[in-house]
Amino acid sequence: MEQGQQGRFAGRSVIVTGGSRGIGKGCVEVFASEGGLVSILDIAQEEGEQLAESLTASSTGTVVYRKCDVSDPEELKNAIEAVAQQFERIDCIVNNAGVHPPATPIDEQKLADLESLLRINFISTYLGAQYAIPHLRKTKGTIVNMSSMTAVLGQDQSSAYAATKGAQLSLTKSLAVELGPQGIRVNAILPSNVDTPLMRDWAATLPDPESALKRVSELQVFGRMASPQEVGKVALFLATDDSSFVTGQGIEVEGGASLDY
Incomplete structure (x- = not known):
């Protein structure tokens, strides 16, 4: 079977950190x-194992x-080395793992939490790239960092989170050079609002979850949030030769949310 029939990433190895849920899961599904x-690479073992088993059985990957x-x-470095040993190559790392803490005014931000x-959010991205680079040199591979529109737009009472996302974007540009x-x-x-379990968990903490989700959906010109798979398809594009002359860019996958401000 020719590679085109097997898929656009056939025979190539990709690491997705935080790949058990949400955007990471969407990336895993698309690459598979x-x-x-x-x-x-994720701490959510049950979800990760189930996803791996299901996709290996149902996809070409x-x-x-x-x-x-x-x-x-140390865990991150060992995991990346184990991947390189198992598949004898690394062609892409998607540094996706991250968390979004509750809204916190800066004068209430605890140093330990920061x-x-x-x-x-940031050091794992930096080290993920650092540990993968020796293998990516061999394959002329790619690094995809999952930042956020908050990196360029900011977010009320989320200065710490936005700063970590801005750091990812600055790292992207410097490493590209x-x-x-x-x-x-x-x-x-740089995604805007994506329909993930974390998004729905956040809405569930509010008095009217459905109203909150509707409000968030209407921020995009399409009147809906992105699916994790839609973000995953952008990651695939950036990992393949389809984007061979694209580097150092922050691709805003935001459904027009920043327009008509």
């Missing part, structure tokens, strides 16, 4: 549907799960 060798706390540098957020001569492309995705 295109024949990829997909490695989920192969999906494996590795338990990994991305905030632990440091934890930086470790999960540094790694371009070595054949490695680096890009970021």
